Amino acid sequence: MIFGIGCDITKVSRFERWVKDENLLCRFFNQKEMLSSKTASLQRRCEYYAVRFAAKESFSKALGTGLKGFCLTDIYIEKDDEDKPVLRVTGKAEEQLIKYCGAGCRVHVSLSHEKEYALAYVVIERG
Numbered sequence: 001m002i003f004g005i006g007c008d009i010t011k012v013s014r015f016e017r018w019v020k021d022e023n024l025l026c027r028f029f030n031q032k033e034m035l036s037s038k039t040a041s042l043q044r045r046c047e048y049y050a051v052r053f054a055a056k057e058s059f060s061k062a063l064g065t066g067l068k069g070f071c072l073t074d075i076y077i078e079k080d081d082e083d084k085p086v087l088r089v090t091g092k093a094e095e096q097l098i099k100y101c102g103a104g105c106r107v108h109v110s111l112s113h114e115k116e117y118a119l120a121y122v123v124i125e126r127g
Contacts, residue, residue: 003101003124006061008054010118015046015053028053030076032088043115050118051111052077055087058122059107069096077109085111087122101126 018024019042025034033052035045056075060067074093080086087109089097097105104127112119 001126003105003126004062004064005124006058006063006122008057008061008120010050010054010057012043012046012050012113012116012118015050016042018049019045025049028056028072030073030090032078033076047113047118051113051120054118054120055085055109055111055122058109058120059087059089059093059124062107062122062124063096063100065096065100069093077111085109097124103127 018028029049029052035048038045040048053072055077056072057067059075070092074089074091076088076090077085078088087107089107097107101124106125106127108123108125110121
């Protein structure tokens with residue numbers, strides 16, 4: 001059964017300042033999702049972070065709590081063995097997820113971006 005659905009869209013250019021400021025990135029992104037390569041173009045790095053930020057916002061909307069009660073670094077995107085994005089939840093965000101949805105719930109994520117915008121959908125499914 002679906003517990004919640006969240007969607008967020010963000011303007012990619014907003015993240016240009018973030019990409020140039022390591023402190024901003026560390027404030028909002030988990031170490032596991034930080035880009036290790038600085039060789040990608042500025043545009044690609046902005047898209048990378050913008051779509052991940054949209055996923056964090058989407059998660060908070062699907063959970064129904066907004067961005068309170070946990071840190072954005074508690075939520076991160078990684079790729080599975082087939083290169084599919086997977087939203088991981090740790091720390092206080094995981095505690096909130098269990099509190100509102102119960103143990104065993106599943107989180108699904110879909111990411112998309114193009115030059116100007118990044119979009120993410122999150123669906124939380126009760127187990």
